[in-house]
Amino acid sequence: MELKLINDKGEAASSVSVSDTLFGREFNEDLVHQIVTAYRANARSGNRAQKDRSEVSHTTHKPWRQKGTGRARSGMSSSPLWRGGGKTFPNSPEENFSQKVNKKMFRAGMSSILSELARQGRLAVVESLKLDAPKTKQLAEKLKGMGMKDVLIVTDELDDNLYLSSRNLANVMVVEPHYADPVSLVHFSNVLMTREAVKKFEEWLA
Numbered sequence: 001m002e003l004k005l006i007n008d009k010g011e012a013a014s015s016v017s018v019s020d021t022l023f024g025r026e027f028n029e030d031l032v033h034q035i036v037t038a039y040r041a042n043a044r045s046g047n048r049a050q051k052d053r054s055e056v057s058h059t060t061h062k063p064w065r066q067k068g069t070g071r072a073r074s075g076m077s078s079s080p081l082w083r084g085g086g087k088t089f090p091n092s093p094e095e096n097f098s099q100k101v102n103k104k105m106f107r108a109g110m111s112s113i114l115s116e117l118a119r120q121g122r123l124a125v126v127e128s129l130k131l132d133a134p135k136t137k138q139l140a141e142k143l144k145g146m147g148m149k150d151v152l153i154v155t156d157e158l159d160d161n162l163y164l165s166s167r168n169l170a171n172v173m174v175v176e177p178h179y180a181d182p183v184s185l186v187h188f189s190n191v192l193m194t195r196e197a198v199k200k201f202e203e204w205l206a
Contacts (some may be wrong), residue, residue: 051084
């Protein structure tokens, strides 16, 4: 399979040969949904806590007698049915939201995402992407020349100038191949990879 290799003006200069297994896979929507959901769930932390009926401030005094009042029987003010009472099944800070994703599933899902990006024309490859100095304006002009605003840049090695230049651009993120997650690949409108980054993806996922 061939992917277009673009120049600084966003024009197709040549093409680069890539793995059909990684960039020519059929799109599996269910699998992609599963790994994206799992990735976001694994980022959650159990930082919410609620009190059960033993932990809320209450009295053990029976509010009224058992019979003869015409009201429902009640034992104490900590009942979950009462305002200010404890929760029946309270959330705990130790709550675990993680979901297990097998390596085979993850690789297949990532390949499915990359293949769909290539089919939609949202994936482009450049020979290299380096800046002389950490200048946000310089990177913004370079991306504008390529016709890209909302873009995930995947480079083989994280260059300090490139990383520092991208921090003030709201819709630009620079990562190395092993840090390219399924959520970011789906979220950004365009994905720009260096030729060496493509090779690293093939070594990692193919």
